[in-house]
Amino acid sequence: MSWQLALQAPLEQDLSGFRHLLQARHIGHRISEAAGQQQLWVADTVTAEHVRQLYEAWLQMPADNLEFAAAPADAAAGRGMSWKQQLRRYPLTALVLLLTLLVAVWTGVGDVVENVAKLTFNAVLIEGDRAWFVPLDQTLASGQWWRLVTPVLIHFGWLHLAMNCMWFWELGRRIEQHQGSLFLLGLTLLAGVISNVSQFFFSGPAFFGGLSGVLYALLGFCWIYQRLCPVAAYALPRGVVGMMLVWLVVCLLGIVSALGFGQIANAAHVSGLLVGCAAGLLAGLLARARA
Known part of the structure; x- marks a missing residue:
């Protein structure tokens, strides 16, 4: 696989919530450190663009909505729905x-x-x-x-x-x-x-x-x-x-x-x-x- 760089973030930024968001959406990724920054890599350029859009939305998201955003889509199994x-x-x-x-x-x-x-x-x-x-x-x-x-x-x-x-x-x-x-x-x-x-x-x-x-x-x-x-x-x-x-x-x-x-x-x-x-x-x- 040829990994594509999706985004870079400061070392002091906690990306754990964003990683949960990606995992909930079944987006494969890995994070490395280089040149004093965190680098998030994904499988292809299309996914990289999608991840960048998610990241921008995640940065603007209120703290009380982070848990909801990271939850898996309920359409797949309908969990939590009557x-x-x-x-x-x-x-x-x-x-x-x-x-x-x-x-x-x-x-x-x-x-x-x-x-x-x-x-x-x-x-x-x-x-x-x-x-x-x-x-x-x-x-x-x-x-x-x-x-x-x-x-x-x-x-x-x-x-x-x-x-x-x-x-x-x-x-x-x-x-x-x-x-x-x-x-x-x-x-x-x-x-x-x-x-x-x-x-x-x-x-x-x-x-x-x-x-x-x-x-x-x-x-x-x-x-x-x-x-x-x-x-x-x-x-x-x-x-x-x-x-x-x-x-x-x-x-x-x-x-x-x-x-x-x-x-x-x-x-x-x-x-x-x-x-x-x-x-x-x-x-x-x-x-x-x-x-």
Whole structure:
């Protein structure tokens, strides 16, 4: 790593509070002494400029606000907030989860085929114990455009539902707080459509669904954005990205299906990740340009 000098401060100045502020925002740094001054170093020039701005603001900050400023951003985990406060702060994240839970109950988490068929990518004709998928062009020609998105709300089993809801709550509110509800809505819809379309072209007409493709998009966004323009909200716990990528590879290799855990929508996962990484790249570069 090539360290960049962010700022210099007198030896007698106590920088411990400012260091706590940087640590709370997950900004890597080190302090050395040279030429009778303290020198604070960071990883790159963009971070250096950001640190200088933080330092100027920190110097002007009243003493009674220093502890608040150094506290980690509560968007990442919502610590210290009641569930009502979190619902008000992350309304879109909560709304998506509410819709997902309602659909899970309505479809019996995939067991009530008649209801599942109303949300599948292709329309389904059911006659007794037999079912036929309607070709996609006929499905869309009949005005059923909602089917491009609605498969993300379908889940097959309570474990599938619980894991996806947990990760959407964890990742969605980070993005909603930092980028806004409309951005999260746009990213969710875009990732949902692209992951569903990708899975359809990969597997053909089939009963597939779940938030997993969207989750990989949210993960990819946080991952790439954080590398380009570090913010506390997107600082995921160590190992999370690696674990999710390893899980993706394990699914691609067919190990999960071979162990009897059902078919995995790999195309939805991969395409969702690519969408999120692309969005994180664009948003991160714009944030760096503004900085």
